[in-house]
Amino acid sequence: MSRALTDLQLCNAALVKLGSTPISGFDDADAAAGIASTLYPLVADAVLTAHPWSFTLKRANLTALPDAPSADFRRRFALPADFLRALYIDNRGASPRYAILGDALHSDADRVVLTYQCRTPESAFPPFFKTALTARLAAEFCIPLTENSSRAESLDRLAERELERAWIIDRSQGTPPLIADDTLTRVRF
Secondary structure, eight states: OOOOOOHHHHHHHHHHHTTOOOOSOTTOSSHHHHHHHHHHHHHHHHHHTTTTOGGGEEEEEOOBOSSOOSSSOSEEEEOOTTEEEEEEEEBTTBOOOEEEETTEEEESOSSOEEEEEEOOOGGGOOHHHHHHHHHHHHHHHHHHHHOOHHHHHHHHHHHHHHHHHHHHHHHTTSOOOOOOOOHHHHHTO
16 A cells, blocks of 8 residues: 655645755745645646546435426436546436536436546545646646746646556556457457
């Protein structure tokens, strides 16, 4: 199991990548603390929702709300408290039409099982994601802290590579799809 890191430790890792001094807390009086406390929640949520990371996925039976929507759908359902992004809904094997409007899921279905991305605590971040998030934070902190745009561009490219690498690792943690036995595969043998 990897070592759990806090939001402060992730921000400090990004600050160290920039050559800045780590902060002791988000309420420190220096610029780095203010930048980290402002940008961390935004950047973390953006990186969490950039891909359907396996460690962020959940399923929930949604509770129907008493008031009906004003148009387009017959029912409204409450979204989970940790909801970040909907992936799909299932209604006994069917995938009914739906829309997220405000703080509710709207659908004509009587019952909704939502597969969604949840806001995940830092203690649940796997090592590959922590590395990618730290790289993205360093890229985002660069301009406000250093005013060096060429360095920021370089860090941005590095962050994109780290995110791509993390996504590949995350996707490789399941059963790979099998090649179906069909005419095209039989021709090769």
